[in-house]
Amino acid sequence: MNFGEVLKEIRLKNNYSLRGLADKLGISFSYLNKIERGETPINKNVFEKIISFFPFEKEIFIKSYINEFLPTNLSLNNIIDSEYIYFKFLKSLDLEDRKNIYYSILEKVELSSLKNGSYENKKEEIEKAKISISELK
Structure with a gap:
């Protein structure tokens, strides 16, 4: 359903x-x-x-x-080279669009962590990442 x-x-x-x-x-x-x-x-x-x-x-x-x-195979290990993505695609976006993309990625990581039972272990790290994104300039 x-x-x-x-x-x-x-x-x-x-x-x-x-x-x-x-x-x-x-x-x-x-x-x-x-x-x-x-x-x-x-x-x-x-x-x-x-x-x-x-x-x-x-x-x-x-x-x-x-x-x-959430795709069933989503994990941090499946993400392709982040530097390539940044320099090829994200760098050309304005700051707010980049922040939105980063938040979307974190949301997927949170959901994946909930799904596989590792959320409590990653919760603090995820919250730190959210703060870092909010402070981007």
Whole structure:
């Protein structure tokens, strides 16, 4: 089951309409509808709102999110030469775009760590990397 299907199932099980849940989460009805239909990916902030709103369903949301959005073979060992990528592609981007890409990579690392059970070991390192990215100039 994909993330949108899981969300719809849990929403209906808890007797929420699309509009009702969207209002509770502070998002638009149409965005929530697109997430449920699998037409648009969920962003991190909305994902966090959903798992906070349905705390007893947190595990199933995380599993469905990981299974849908995270490749099963993602690991730091599979990333190609970062210097090549930087000089070939990233260096030409403005600072904010580079930061966004770095944050996206860290988000994938976090999800991969959750999936393989190593998150607690990497948590401090990930947080340090986030601070370093925020301080880039």
